[in-house]
Amino acid sequence: MEKTQNNRAWFMVLPVLVLVAFSAxxxxxxxxxxxxxxxxxxxxxxxxxxxxxxxxLGSDRMxxxxxxxxxxxxxxxxxxxxxxxxxxxxxxKKGLWASICLVLLxxxxxxxxxxxxxxxxxxxxxxxxxxGNTLAEFGIDFNLGQNAGAAWATVILMDVWHWTSLVVLxxxxxxxxxxxxxYQAARIDQASRWAVFRHVELPKLxxxxxxxxxxxxxxxxxxxTEPFVVTGGGPGSxxxxxxxxxxxxxxxxxxxxxxxxxxxxxxxxxxxxxWAFYTIMVNLDREERxx
Amino acid sequence: MARIELSDLAHSYLPRPGGEADYALKTIDLAxxxxxxxxxxxxxxxxxxTLLNIISGLVHPTRGRIxxxxxxxxxxxxxxRNIAQVFxxxxxxxxxxxRENLAFPLKNRxxxxxxxxxxxxxxxxxxxxxxxLGRKARGLTADEKxxxxxGRGMVRKEVNAILFDEPLTVIDPHMxxxxxxxxxxxxxxxxxxxxxxxxxQTEALTFADKVVVMHDGRVVQLGTPDELFERPGHTFVGYxxxxxxxxxxDAEITGDxxxxxxxxxxxxDRYATRAGRTQIGIRPEFVSFTDEDDGLPVTVQRxxxxxxxxxxxxxxxxxxxxxxxxxxxxxxxxADRVVFAPEQIGVFVDDWRVEPASTGAA
Numbered sequence: 056m057e058k059t060q061n062n063r064a065w066f067m068v069l070p071v072l073v074l075v076a077f078s079a080x081x082x083x084x085x086x087x088x089x090x091x092x093x094x095x096x097x098x099x100x101x102x103x104x105x106x107x108x109x110x111x112l113g114s115d116r117m118x119x120x121x122x123x124x125x126x127x128x129x130x131x132x133x134x135x136x137x138x139x140x141x142x143x144x145x146x147x148k149k150g151l152w153a154s155i156c157l158v159l160l161x162x163x164x165x166x167x168x169x170x171x172x173x174x175x176x177x178x179x180x181x182x183x184x185x186x187g188n189t190l191a192e193f194g195i196d197f198n199l200g201q202n203a204g205a206a207w208a209t210v211i212l213m214d215v216w217h218w219t220s221l222v223v224l225x226x227x228x229x230x231x232x233x234x235x236x237x238y239q240a241a242r243i244d245q246a247s248r249w250a251v252f253r254h255v256e257l258p259k260l261x262x263x264x265x266x267x268x269x270x271x272x273x274x275x276x277x278x279x280t281e282p283f284v285v286t287g288g289g290p291g292s293x294x295x296x297x298x299x300x301x302x303x304x305x306x307x308x309x310x311x312x313x314x315x316x317x318x319x320x321x322x323x324x325x326x327x328x329x330w331a332f333y334t335i336m337v338n339l340d341r342e343e344r345x346x
Numbered sequence: 347m348a349r350i351e352l353s354d355l356a357h358s359y360l361p362r363p364g365g366e367a368d369y370a371l372k373t374i375d376l377a378x379x380x381x382x383x384x385x386x387x388x389x390x391x392x393x394x395x396t397l398l399n400i401i402s403g404l405v406h407p408t409r410g411r412i413x414x415x416x417x418x419x420x421x422x423x424x425x426x427r428n429i430a431q432v433f434x435x436x437x438x439x440x441x442x443x444x445r446e447n448l449a450f451p452l453k454n455r456x457x458x459x460x461x462x463x464x465x466x467x468x469x470x471x472x473x474x475x476x477x478x479l480g481r482k483a484r485g486l487t488a489d490e491k492x493x494x495x496x497g498r499g500m501v502r503k504e505v506n507a508i509l510f511d512e513p514l515t516v517i518d519p520h521m522x523x524x525x526x527x528x529x530x531x532x533x534x535x536x537x538x539x540x541x542x543x544x545x546x547q548t549e550a551l552t553f554a555d556k557v558v559v560m561h562d563g564r565v566v567q568l569g570t571p572d573e574l575f576e577r578p579g580h581t582f583v584g585y586x587x588x589x590x591x592x593x594x595x596d597a598e599i600t601g602d603x604x605x606x607x608x609x610x611x612x613x614x615d616r617y618a619t620r621a622g623r624t625q626i627g628i629r630p631e632f633v634s635f636t637d638e639d640d641g642l643p644v645t646v647q648r649x650x651x652x653x654x655x656x657x658x659x660x661x662x663x664x665x666x667x668x669x670x671x672x673x674x675x676x677x678x679x680x681a682d683r684v685v686f687a688p689e690q691i692g693v694f695v696d697d698w699r700v701e702p703a704s705t706g707a708a
Contacts, residue, residue: 234435234437236434236437237437239399240431240495242423243402243424243430243431243451244450244454244498245451246454247454250454253441257441258439259440
């Protein structure tokens with residue numbers, strides 16, 4: 056039987072194509088366009104080649120923001136992943152309390168970014184904030200506006216508060232999928248609690264942890280709203296992460312060319328690091344298989 | 347090694363069990379002799395695995411006691427009981443090699459490395475995985491993984507008992523036979539108490555010296571394979587063991603005669619008349635066709651040739667009656683009457699076997 060070819064079917068895809076074009080492709084191409092051109096207004100552009108890229112790569116400001124960004128992402132991953140696993144391990148496996156825990160844990164995930172920022176901004180204030188005021192009572196100088204350490208501590212704590220739940224939920228789901236027989240066998244074999252974690256739980260969690268690390272990395276690397284609301288990137292530029300810097304450059308100073316070049320490099324870095332994480336974790340798995 | 351005694355044991359998975367229906371295990375009193383090879387046989391969901399998990403300490407019973415050599419271990423944790431257990435589905439530690447897997451139970455108990463190495467080698471030879479000791483367990487097939495589980499169960503010499511929870515479900519048929527033979531051999535060599543849970547009667551009857559049959563949370567009979575076949579203590583045993591199972595027919599018993607569907611069937615002995623549902627049971631092996639007029643009228647429905655013999659499926663006024671015809675014995679074309687060998691007929695009241703009354707009827 057001959058296969059029916061009906062090219063009119065392509066029209067069915069058209070709406071999606073238009074949607075994607077307007078929502079993603081055209082804006083992205085505009086950015087690419089800005090990155091390689093300069094303008095003096097009136098919609099007249101002229102080609103500058105890699106000039107913006109060279110300017111950005113030579114700018115200390117971008118390298119500093121990148122360093123801050125890397126430290127921030129590394130810090131929150133180092134806290135959220137182990138903490139998330141620990142919380143998931145200590146949660147009840149079934150019953151009413153399991154449901155209550157899950158609901159409580161899901162709450163921070165449901166709060167909009169800027170609201171989270173506002174909550175923590177108020178929480179950390181020295182005059183009325185519970186945290187700032189309490190610390191001030193103990194004689195600790197905790198002032199977001201002046202003290203870079205305080206600003207960093209608040210921003211990291213806030214991210215941990217907001218997103219550890221995600222790691223917990225993923226790890227919890229992973230733990231639930233481990234059959235009871237594994238724990239029973241480990242008891243028969245007289246395995247220690249650590250051995251159970253190391254040889255039963257952790258290997259089964261590997262898949263979900265890969266997803267958790269990837270999601271948390273990408274998200275934290277692009278973080279904007281929360282630190283912007285809490286510290287505005289300050290004091291000075293102590294908490295100016297890549298996104299904040301980018302917005303300052305593009306909208307504050309209206310340097311569209313450098314900002315566009317910056318955006319493209321930003322995007323490539325996220326892509327590269329995510330790919331590296333993925334490849335490393337998947338390869339760890341494969342090496343074990345062929346050993 | 348130990349004698350394991352279960353005393354007045356009952357278990358319910360509900361926190362506050364009400365009636366008997368809430369209990370997964372109804373009252374059980376049972377002793378497993380030291381060094382015995384037992385099979386725990388029953389249909390799925392009859393409480394076999396629960397019983398096994400209570401013995402190994404993975405489940406704490408609602409009521410009753412467990413004694414190892416007279417010592418009460420009811421509330422002792424699994425590790426103190428020194429039990430090995432093999433589960434239905436393979437449990438291996440994925441990140442470890444086959445060698446590390448086999449060594450794990452010994453290592454956790456702080457045994458000397460030289461001893462561990464020697465034990466692992468012995469067990470690896472037994473399960474036929476000597477060449478794969480260095481491999482990671484992750485990439486192995488289900489068969490191989492289950493062999494490792496079996497190996498881990500047998501690696502400790504000084505265990506009180508080895509419990510097997512349907513261990514060969516995922517194993518290839520030809521390997522099943524081999525492993526079962528090896529288990530049997532291991533039992534003869536070291537004399538561990540072994541309890542082997544299965545729902546497969548062939549597996550139970552070939553592995554065990556003694557078979558415990560469970561039905562609906564109760565132990566209905568403990569006996570040798572011969573006893574279970576010849577003198578089933580409960581209609582379930584009669585029905586579950588044998589292929590096909592025992593024929594069971596509602597009957598009225600008066601003295602040495604049973605009335606089945608209006609026809610008299612002579613019994614081998616005299617029985618007292620009892621209240622309750624009375625049935626007679628006869629194995630298909632002892633049902634034969636006759637051309638005389640004294641038999642019971644049946645309608646032959648179909649004949650199945652299973653190789654060594656044929657099974658005749660017939661109907662007796664609504665009761666299914668199966669008969670086993672030995673090889674080459676012809677079945678007359680108009681065969682419509684069967685007789686039962688009187689001395690092989692068992693009498694059951696409310697599903698339990700009753701013994702003949704030696705003198706007269708009550």
